[in-house]
Amino acid sequence: MESKMIKGRDILVVGLQPWDIAIGSNCKNVAKELSQFNRVLYVNRALDRITVIRSKDDPKIKTRLKSLRKEADDITNIAPNFWTLDPRTMLESVNWIPLAGVFDFVNKINNKRLAKEINQALKRLGFKNVLLFNDNEFYRGQYLIELLPEVTDCIYYSRDNIATHPFFVRHGKRLEPSLMAKASMVVTNSDYLEDYGRKYNPETYNILQGCDFERFFPETPFTLPEEMKGIKGPIIGYMGALIVSRLDIKILEHIATSRPEWSIVLVGPEDSTFRKSNLHKMPNVYFLGNTTEVRVPQFIQFFDVCLNPQLVNGMTIGNYPRKLDEYMVLEKPVVVTETLAMKLFDGYIYQCKTKEDYVVSIEKALAEDPDSEIRKARKAFALTHTWDTSLSKMSAHYQALKKNK
Template sequence: MAIIENRDFIVVGQQPWDTPIGSNCKDLALEFSKHNRVLYINAPLDRRTKFQQSHTEGVKKRMRVIKGQEEGLEQIGPNFWVYYPDVINESINWMKPTALFRIFNKINNKRFAKSVKKAIKQLNFKDFILFNDSDMFRSYHLKELLNPSTSIYYSRDNLLATPYWGKHGKHLEPELIKKSNLCVANSVYLANYCKQYNPNSFYVGQGCDFELFKNDDSVKVPESLNAIKKPILGYVGALLAIRLDEHILLHLAQQKPAWSIVLIGPEDDDFKNSKLHEMENVHFLGPQKPETLPAYIKGFDVCLNPQALNPLTIGNYPRKIDEYLAMGKPTLATRTEAVGIFADYVYLAETKEEYVSLAEKALAENSETLANERIAFAKTHTWEKNAEEIYKAIQTVE
């Protein structure tokens, strides 16, 4: 078993620790901390966010740290610290991808790094490993400014497909991948993308929280779901038009009016205005607390991942499929390169018509034996295993 022990890890990325939704970066940081010291760096506050979200507790807390009214370094576990930088970065993404943007981005990076060095000094971190969760702008220069023993770029989403990240990222991300000591990715598709710029790029898989996603007697189906007619085909997650194919859901609901389609999660404007809201057999239950999601999944007869096919989604590792399978549920998803590893345990559709026929098959042939096989497969995707693969990649390069 590959393992790295008694080292210092510094983790930077896009997901602040105080954001309630989970992320790969958070889970991996916790896994690293089982054998190493970990400093999790929240992204610095930027000037636009300071003004636009000044009423939120997140911004208020950061301003207290910046003003010296509150300590920015917090220990939240035996080997785990979270740091709130005491600086404000300039909001520069509006600038054109020119030399001027790079100058201002370097200024932001230097400001950020100067603050991070305070935490490094306070904790006496030495010979540390820098783990960068796709923070291609704010952390572009951190390898040079912080001088880690090893710098790792973590790719878990094709962010360049979005306008915000693509504008400058189409230049900066390949450069950052190239100058990192190694890159790790949670899908084969993204690992191959990274290999175009850095031969030390590795597919390391993905983890799942099996303490939360378990189908036993302690998990009770919510009354709101029990009141809905069966069979229930359900989806849990953000309802975003850029990631989900609304036409698949409409087709299922139209072709099978006796089935109930249940959608759980926050909606973007496209979904709020969707014809799905007009259909009697489609039920929007809204966003739910993360700890309650297994209870809803338990009440589904078939779990759905009707992914839209576009540059943003095509290489994504579908974390929710592991969560569905961990509960033994029949799962129906759109076929992509990244989903191919699930082919023996998930019903994979290429058209909206196949969604209907495969849903029928999933309902008809479900059994305890199949449920147990799904659970066993999902349990090969642990955060411990994910971290081991990352350790193995580090040891290959160091």
């Protein structure tokens, strides 16, 4: 069946994650999918002064510095019709500025510096009539619509309520609505975020979550990862970044202490709070570190039960973690924290209100028949959430908007 995606356009992608980020990224998946039918320029995050000082040894920072010093190309062709840009500019670190007026003044300077680099790149690549796809970048992307003459339309993508994150909360609650209102259209991955976006832009639509399932069905069966050898079952696993603003450490501690015979396996990078947590002192908790995207299904395949012990806050209440589809496509039982966004998964996953509920639900999950119909139903449901389906929804709304105008 022919894809209904946007075709034949020059598309500029800006977002919070660079192309070379170590973990999976919706923004990267969207850009890659769009590049099948369009020319795409993906803008990596420009350097700012504090980041350079704090993370000068990070390989990604070293790469950006090489571009800044003109020791490497700023534009890289990584696939047919697909380029990345390392902007040759240094931005001011502005988030600490408390006064809105002062922040906006300096932030506009940052936007102008970034826009200058992007405009030059668009000219060199011959991009015209550009569609700007903005993934949650309401700071550095606040004025790009006005500062990029070739941009004729902007789709703003809200997949997390990022404005409530502690880092962004000071200015995000006014800047994100401002950018939503300026955008041609807003798309989200949950009903909660759709309702939020529609307050500021009537052209707001939930296109649900996409997922790249190709790597979940290899030609040869998955083998047990070396990192998991010697870990006894049952294995209760979590795959993804271990970040205290998103995950409830108390839930994990309660599961580990309540059922010492279970092995709690956590795969993903840790923030400083997780690294200092009591979980590291528990004998049945295993931190396996970060892994590559291609190995994600290899680990999940050997989980007996999959977790998403989400902390409920403004950022997560409407969040649709794509890991749920990654869990379910491998027919795994899934235990999560109940939130508004999780209503979509009613009947497919176990939802918990308390840490005690987690233990009860995991026990139910472990008792499931491996050949039960619910496991097949989970897989079938997950397979409806492809990037082609998600972006075809976006494209249909965009084409309708253009037709009506």
